Amino acid sequence: MDDRIDILPESLDTAAAIDSVAHPDAGGIDVFLGVTRAEKRADGVELLALDYEAYADMATQQMKSLVALARTRWPICRAALLHRVGRVEIGHPSIVIAVSCPHRGQAFEACRFLIDELKKSVTIWKKEVWADEQTSWSQRSEMRANDESRNPNDE
C-alpha cells in the first residue's frame, strides 16, 4: 500500500495527489477538493481566508484509521488524503482526497465516506479571517449555545 496521508503547511498539489493513486487494478479515480468559499459577514465585511490548525499527531493517525476502515468496505487500490494547515485563501483547496478502485461506484462511495467521516472527528479546526482583520473560530468550534454540533463521544 502506498497511500499518501499527510497534514501540510504548503499549497496542496492536486495533480501529484491524483498521480499518487495510479494503480494497474484501478478503473476509476474519484477526487474531492474542499475549497475556501467567499462569504460575507452580517455587517457586509468579506472573508479573506481560513486559517487551519491541527492536532497533527492525532489527526494523521485518525486519517490513517479512516482509510483502513474504508478499505474494509470498498476495494481501494490507493488513497491520498491531504489536509492543509495555515492560511487558505478563497478558492484554494484545504483538503484533497483521491481514491482509486477497480470500479467507479466504489471510488465515489469511498471518497464520500472519507470526507464525511473526516469532518466528524479528525482534529482540525478553521478560523475565519475577515477583511477588517477580525478573526472568528468557525461556528462549530466556537461552541455557541445554538450550535448543535456534537463530539464523537456523544454517540
Next chain:
Amino acid sequence: MRIQVRLFAILRDKAKLNAFDLDLADRSTVAEAFARLAIELPAIAIYLPRVAPAVNREYAKPERVLRDGDELALIPPVSGG
C-alpha cells in the same frame, strides 16, 4: 503523578496556553482532571462540557484512568475539511 495537558483552537486562544503540566492524584480519571482544569483555567471552564478528551492521541471516555506521563488533549468541536 504528572500529565501534560494540550489545548487547541478556541481553547488555546481563551486560555492563552498551548500546553502545560498538571499534577494529579494517582489514578485520577479524565473527569477528575476536567474538574481541576475548570478551577485552574477559569477562562475555558464554560467550554469544558462541549470538549472531547483525548488521551495519548485517541478519544477517551470521562471514566478513563490517567497514568503518569499521559498526554490529555482538550478537543473542541472539530471543523476540518
